[in-house]
Amino acid sequence: MPQAPGSAASPLGSVDKALLTLDALARAGASGTSLAALAAEVGANKSTLHRTLAALRHRGYAEQADDGTYRLGPAVLALGTTFLAEENLPALLRPALEALCGAVDELVHLGVLAGREVVYLDKVEPQRPVRVWSAVGRRRPAATTALGRALLAAGPLRDVPDDGALAAFAGSDTSVERLREVLARARSTGVAAETEENEAGIACVAVALLRAGRPVAAVSITAPAERLAGDARAARVAALREVLPAHLPAGLTIPSA
Template structure:
């Protein structure tokens, strides 16, 4: 006779946790806030409240599984496995599923066409969209790509990532027949992202359309953006700012796990 299935553990107070797993996850979560220089074992022990002996064993296990790496000076930082997790979180289906309700909320409040995009190598790729009830003179499809330097979503992501001058030149060079003003416009919009929390383009990607974009970070890395698209006739700066406000508010209200806005909306 087969053994009966074990009953689930019930404490009546709080879920049962495994201390070693909880501590390991606490270490990974703390390292999310550590820069590329890493952190020493002593500092990490103080910050996490885990004694050095236990922490050393936890880090050794995390290193073996490539969640953590250690440099020649003995400092610790996140390892390549966390990048794979971020890639999973930002996969087309996963990102679209998590953020679709946010797009619906933005569209309902703005009555504009709303897109979700992700930075894929050379381009921004549309992952999802929500169309308003009123007609919008724009054609787009999920899976479509667009230049990073000329789109509000691309500019928003780059503004949050703060690329070097050489990297900016590379992004501009990827635009076919780029105008002489493009480098200056891209730099201006990246600065707007840092100072105001959003980027815009008015008739630069498509002559009859304008967009405002807000960057999104997954596990602290800016790789996504949400934009609202409208005819240039409605795209004065106060209106674009109002829509940026709505995008920020809808993202904050949704409180999607591991998704954040890496910039602050200026007053």
């Protein structure tokens, strides 16, 4: 029976068989795979695997297409959504936030989109002091924050939006033209930014966290503006692109540059 590298034998073979089947269905993708191919990959005879698949179908974790192939069912999506629910994100992403903060020694924030605003879910303070008013639970207009711009560029305003869509998010906080400009830059580089638009002397850079191409949150680095310019900015952006992804939970990515 196939096992994860370095893993011991499963304490309950039937459950392990079902989990291996789910893994195989995930690799098969939306086109699905046949019973014979699944049996070969999982290391089970077809009659046993057929019963396993019947149980998975009963609970919605697998489904069978008209041509007889099997694929993942919608219940799997519900599990992923629950795992990455807003209340779980701070605990899931804390190691990634701490790694990023340690690499750049700057204030790091985690935020999600709530309507036209960003809600700050977590933050990690650097060893050196940063004079920024920052609090978990704080809300700010998405259109003027690096976190919000990263989320808008990857989500609601990912495609080239019309003026109406832009105006809905811009509100009275910024202009449609300015929002169009900063989102276009964020889409082209994969990194959103703001400089002294919320606090004098403070700048931020941020990336969205994507699951299956859709943003679930964003992470930012906040620092004095002079430390987010020139070579110093390039180093912090590099950390967002390299350090952060290395510590993200499976299934989460950042936009490509």
